[in-house]
Amino acid sequence: xxxxxxxxxxxxxxxxxxxxxxxxxxxxxxxxxxxxxxxxxxxxxxxxxxxxxxxxxxxxxxxxxxxxxxxxxxxxxxxxxxxxxxxxxxxxxxxxxxxxxxxxxxxxx
Amino acid sequence: xxxxxxxxxxxxxxxxxxxxxxxxxxxxxxxxxxxxxxxxxxxxxxxxxxxxxxxxxxxxxxxxxxxxxxxxxxxxxxxxxxxxxxxxxxxxxxxxx
Amino acid sequence: xxxxxxxxxxxxxxxxxxxxxxxxxxxxxxxxxxxxxxxxxxxxxxxxxxxxxxxxxxxxxxxxxxxxxxxxxxxxxxxxxxxxxxxxxxxxxxxxxxxxxxxxxxxxxxxxxxxxxxxxxxxxxxxxxxxxxxxxxxxxxxxxxxxxxxxxxxxxxxxxxxxxxxxxxxxxxxxxxxxxxxxxxxxxxxxxxxxxxxxxxxxxxxxxxxxxxxxxxxxxxxxxxxxxxxxxxxxxxxxxxxxxxxxxxxxxxxxxxxxxxxxxxxxxxxxxxxxxxxxxxxxxxxxxxxxxxxxxxxxxxxxxxxxxxxx
Numbered sequence: 129x130x131x132x133x134x135x136x137x138x139x140x141x142x143x144x145x146x147x148x149x150x151x152x153x154x155x156x157x158x159x160x161x162x163x164x165x166x167x168x169x170x171x172x173x174x175x176x177x178x179x180x181x182x183x184x185x186x187x188x189x190x191x192x193x194x195x196x197x198x199x200x201x202x203x204x205x206x207x208x209x210x211x212x213x214x215x216x217x218x219x220x221x222x223x224x225x226x227x228x229x230x231x232x233x234x235x236x237x
Numbered sequence: 238x239x240x241x242x243x244x245x246x247x248x249x250x251x252x253x254x255x256x257x258x259x260x261x262x263x264x265x266x267x268x269x270x271x272x273x274x275x276x277x278x279x280x281x282x283x284x285x286x287x288x289x290x291x292x293x294x295x296x297x298x299x300x301x302x303x304x305x306x307x308x309x310x311x312x313x314x315x316x317x318x319x320x321x322x323x324x325x326x327x328x329x330x331x332x333x334x
Numbered sequence: 335x336x337x338x339x340x341x342x343x344x345x346x347x348x349x350x351x352x353x354x355x356x357x358x359x360x361x362x363x364x365x366x367x368x369x370x371x372x373x374x375x376x377x378x379x380x381x382x383x384x385x386x387x388x389x390x391x392x393x394x395x396x397x398x399x400x401x402x403x404x405x406x407x408x409x410x411x412x413x414x415x416x417x418x419x420x421x422x423x424x425x426x427x428x429x430x431x432x433x434x435x436x437x438x439x440x441x442x443x444x445x446x447x448x449x450x451x452x453x454x455x456x457x458x459x460x461x462x463x464x465x466x467x468x469x470x471x472x473x474x475x476x477x478x479x480x481x482x483x484x485x486x487x488x489x490x491x492x493x494x495x496x497x498x499x500x501x502x503x504x505x506x507x508x509x510x511x512x513x514x515x516x517x518x519x520x521x522x523x524x525x526x527x528x529x530x531x532x533x534x535x536x537x538x539x540x541x542x543x544x545x546x547x548x549x550x551x552x553x554x555x556x557x558x559x560x561x562x563x564x565x566x567x568x569x570x571x572x573x574x575x576x577x578x579x580x581x582x583x584x585x586x587x588x589x590x591x592x593x594x595x596x597x598x599x600x601x602x603x604x605x606x607x608x609x610x611x612x613x614x615x616x617x618x619x620x621x622x623x624x625x626x627x628x629x630x631x632x633x634x635x636x637x638x639x640x641x642x643x644x645x
Contacts, residue, residue, distance in 0.1 A: 131380065132381070134337075137441055139440070144433040144437025145348070145352060145355060147432070149354075151429040154415075154416045154417075154419035154420045155360065155409075157405060157409055158355075158360070162355060165355070168351070168394070172374065173440070173444060175381045176381070176444060179381040181453025181454070184456035184459040187383070187384075188383045188455075189455040191454045191474050193386050194478075194482075195479065198483060200393050201393060202489050204397055205489055208493060208497060208636040212496075212639055213500065214409065215409065215639075224412030227415075314525060314529060315525065315529070318524065322522060
């Protein structure tokens with residue numbers, strides 16, 4: 129079952145990339161994207177576990193697969209909510225980041 | 238006989254992959270939007286068409302073969318539409334394009 | 335040979351993810367994310383999880399891509415603010431070390447997983463027949479992890495409610511999203527007319543075959559939602575007012591049917607969400623049909639966003 133090795137490493141690296149982007153990037157939209165990359169890495173870890181558990185005629189363990197399908201739908205719902213929150217914030221304050229806002233809604237100049 | 242058909246299929250799929258490669262190089266290297274679109278449509282239409290053609294001998298059943306053709310048809314439809322819309326948008330903004 | 339394909343694909347996934355983070359504009363980043371989603375879809379196929387691949391393509395790349403693209407055009411500007419808020423080199427290095435450490439720990443943990451791997455594949459394959467489902471993933475979603483699936487369907491309803499509640503008070507009950515001009519001619523009008531009937535059939539087909547083959551309510555429902563979004567963008571339909579009873583019914587039909595089936599399990603079977611033997615297949619079909627409708631409605635409403643216009 130050597131086929132999972134590339135994806136194990138990719139999944140761990142994706143979590144790292146997503147976490148880095150989430151911390152470092154300032155724009156809210158970029159943070160949402162980074163969070164989705166992080167989530168993609170976590171899902172891929174489930175994929176690796178599912179593939180390792182293949183057997184009895186199943187190409188991958190169905191239980192982690194079902195959990196990832198649930199996770200993907202919930203991640204979409206969370207992303208949709210995050211995007212709408214970002215848009216509303218932008219609409220009200222004009223801000224594109226969640227940096228410590230000054231009185232006028234913009235970060236310290 | 239089956240072997241010959243599948244050999245032809247592999248050749249067609251390889252040619253299709255070649256179109257994808259050329260189309261991708263064009264998409265990255267061409268200077269303006271319309272020529273990039275030109276490169277992209279080659280990969281979409283011809284490249285995928287050849288790959289689908291090459292996969293037909295391996296499809297195993299008539300239903301699977303028809304599904305492959307349907308995928309190609311849908312990509313043609315969607316790709317053609319998007320290319321038209323991007324080109325129309327570019328013509329409005331980039332003079333001489 | 336197979337190994338090379340997997341290494342290449344894993345490298346491409348990481349490359350697309352890195353591009354998504356490093357892209358010069360928000361638009362380029364979102365396009366990079368959609369490409370990332372499609373590459374991950376291929377990875378799921380390579381991992382033998384075709385059900386997940388379909389979900390990733392439809393929801394992870396497709397639906398998420400659409401809402402992000404719609405957001406990116408509205409979030410233009412703010413470049414100065416963003417560069418002012420971007421952390422300095424020291425924070426970058428610290429974050430890089432932290433993230434790298436987390437990634438390394440995860441990689442080590444995955445590589446140290448027990449071999450042979452424990453799993454429930456054999457149990458899921460052996461018992462899927464009790465529900466009349468050939469697809470083990472569908473059997474797990476409806477049977478073994480039925481409670482998860484029920485709660486997930488409720489999450490979708492809550493997400494729609496949360497999105498709606500972002501509207502200003504005076505817009506409550508109004509019509510969500512921008513209004514697109516009706517396309518009488520041109521490529522988009524043609525696509526909407528040609529693709530819509532085909533897409534509806536494919537969406538229902540994908541939901542229907544989910545019982546036996548890869549597919550299911552989430553994948554099929556997403557295709558149906560996409561068809562509605564296409565008709566909306568082409569100006570053929572207008573989003574319904576969120577006060578509409580029909581919309582609210584479509585939204586909750588799935589969770590409601592699921593919940594009723596759960597209580598029926600208490601009356602006829604062994605407990606909440608236990609499918610009564612003999613009745614399992616028809617009940618699951620009813621719940622799945624209602625869920626397909628609700629998933630389609632919820633996803634379309636999440637794409638349309640909060641109400642912006644008076645009904």
